[in-house]
Amino acid sequence: MKGLYCKLGEAGKVNFIIQETNVPTSIGDHQVKVQVKGCALSPVSIKLCSDLKLQREHIPVGREIAGIVLQVGPKVSFFQADDEVVGILPLDAEVSGLCDVVLMDEYSLVQKPEKVSWFEAAAAIKDGLRAYTALHTLARMAVGHTLLVLDGASPFGMLAIQLAHYHGVKVLATATSPEDQAFLEQLRPSVVRVIGVWDSKVDLVDSCLEETGGLGVDIVIDAGVRLNEEEPEVKKHLPHKHDIITLLGVGSHWVTTEDNLQLDPPDSHVLFLKAASVSFLNEEVWELSRSRQGRYLHIMKDVVEKLSTGTFRPLLENPVPLYEATVSMEMVQRRQVRKRVVVKL
Template sequence: MMRSVKGKLEGGEVTYFTINEKEGELEAQSVRVKVAAASTKQHNSEVIKFLGAGEEGFTFPACTDFSGQVAEVGSAVTSVAVGDVVTGIISLLSPFSACADTCDVHQLDIVKVPSARSQTDAAACIGPAVRAYTAMMYQTRISPSTTVLIVSGASANGLIAIQLALSWRAKVIATVCGDDERRFLEKNHPDIAQVIDLGSKNSSLVSIVMEETGSLGANAIIDDGVNMFAEEDHETQVPGRPSKHDVISCLAVNGKWITSQPNLQLDPPDSLKLHMRNASVCFLFEQSWSLSTAQRGVYLHILTDIMDKLAAGIIRPHVSRTVQFSDAETVLSSLPKRQIGSTVMYMN
C-alpha cells in the first residue's frame, strides 16, 4: 500500500485528503518513481472545474512537480533505469499524485537530475522552468534586444523566469509587492534593470516602464495573473497584481502579453489598444505539455535543457520552506497567496 495526497473539488472549493492505495500493474511505457520531493502550488479552481467537466467530487493530483528515484520500469522503457534520479511533471488528469510514496509517469515526461544538484532543487524548479521556457521560447522569442516585464518577480515562477531571461541577455523589469520581496530581488539579482513595487501607492507601473524603455514599452510581459478591474476596492482585486489596462499600456509595438489569467475578458477599448500596437495575447498554461500527447519530443528537449541549466547554475531555485509529507494536507490547505520562492514537501 502507498500513501497519496489528492485534491477534491466540492461545491466549487478545493479540499485535500490522504488515501492509501494499492500499486497497480506498471504499463509498458511507464516508470514507477519513489518520490523524494514534491513542490507545492495553488491550483486554479476554474481550470480544475473544466478538467473535471463539472463533476462533483472530481479528484486530481495534489502536487504535480516532483523528483525521486526510479524504482521500477515498464517493459518498453529505454530512457531511464532502476536507480536513476529523475524529475518531471504529472498531468492534472493523472490518477497518481506527486505527493505520494510512489507515482507512475510516462518515460517521456521525466528527465534525469544532474548528480551535482539536489532532488529538492529539481522539484522546486521543474514546473516554473517549463512555464518560463514555454513563455520565452515558444510564445515569444527572447533576445538581447528584448525588454521583458515579469510580474511577481520574487515568486517561484518569477525567479526562474528572471534567471532565464537574464541568461539570454534580455533587459528585465520585475514587479514585487512589499519591501521584503524588493530587498530579496535586489540582493539576489542586482542585474535587473528595474524593480517596481506594486504594493506602494507611489509606484506607477506604466510611467516607470515607459521611462525605463524610453517610452517604447516592453516587448514581452509575463504575468502571474492580473486584476480584471481597475477599481482598488473591487472584490476580486488581488494585491500585487497589475490591472489588465496597465499591462496593455506597458506593451511595445508588436509586443506579446503572456498571461496566466484563464478567465481574461477584454473590452472593446482594450482590444483597440492591442490592435493599434499590433500586439497579441498568449495564454500560459504549462500543464498543456503533459495533458497532450503531441510534441512530446519538444517537451523532452525542454526538460533536458532545464536540467542542463540547473547543472550549470543558470537556474537557481529558492526554496523558502520545506515541510514533511505527514503535514501535506494542512500545508496544501493553507498555502499563502504570495511567497518568496517555493515550498517543497519531502517524503518522511
C-alpha cells in the same frame, strides 16, 4: 501507502486529506516505477480540472516529483533501474505524487543531474517549464528585448528573470511588498529596475516608459490583472489591463495568466496599432498534443541542466515531512507561501 488528495466540500470549499492509496502492481510497456524522494506542492486548479472533465471525488495533489527508478516496462528505452529522474505527473494521474512509489509514462520524465538535489529538481521543474513556455514558445524573446515580470519575487517570477538574464534580455520586475523589493534589488545578476507597486506613489506605466525611453517594453508576463475598478481587495495590487496595454511597445508580446481576460474594442484597437499580441500562459497544454512531446522533454532537460550549472536558483522553503503536507498544502492553495514548498519522502 499514503498520498495527499484534494476533496471538494460544500460551497466549493477545498479540503486536503492524506489517505491510503493503492498503486497498480502491473507495469505498462512504457511505464517507469519511481520511488519518490521529493514532491513539490503547487495550487490545485479546480476550474481547469472541471473544464477538462477531470473532476473526481478526490483529486491527487503533488505532481512535480523527483526520485529513483525502481523498475521499467519492457519497451522503456530512456531509463533503467537506479536512474535518478525528475518529472511532472499528468493532470489525469490517479495517484498523488506524495505516494512512496508512483507509476509514470517514460515520456513524462527526464534524467536528474547528480549534483542537483531532489528538492531543487522538484521545486524548479514546473516553474522552469512555465518560464520556457512564456518566454520562448509564446513571446519569442531575443537578445536586446526588454521584459517586465510582474511579481518578480515569486518562484515563477524568479526563474523567468534568471532565464531572461541568461539570454541577454533587459529585465524590469515589480515588487508587491518592501521585503520583495529589497530581495529583488540585491539579486545577482541584478534586475535593471525594481518597481515597488506596493507604494501608491509609484506609477507602473510611467516607470516602464521612463526606463525604455518612452518606447514601451517588448514582453510582459503578468501575474493576473484587474479587469475593472470594482475588483475585490485582494486584486488591488494587480495592474489594470489598460496599464499593461499602455506600457507595451511596438511588436510586443503580452503573456497573461488571466484565464478570463476580456478586451473591449478600444483595447483591441490599441493592440492593433502597436501590432502587439496577447498569449495565454497555460503550461499544461504540452500534455495535450503528442506532436509536442519531444519539445516538452527538451524543455524539461534544459531546466535541469540549468539547475546543475547554477543558471536557475529556485526559491525554496526548507523541505517539510509528509505529516506536515496537509497544513503546507492549505497554505499553498491560499497563496500564503512565497517560496516553493517541497515535501521530503
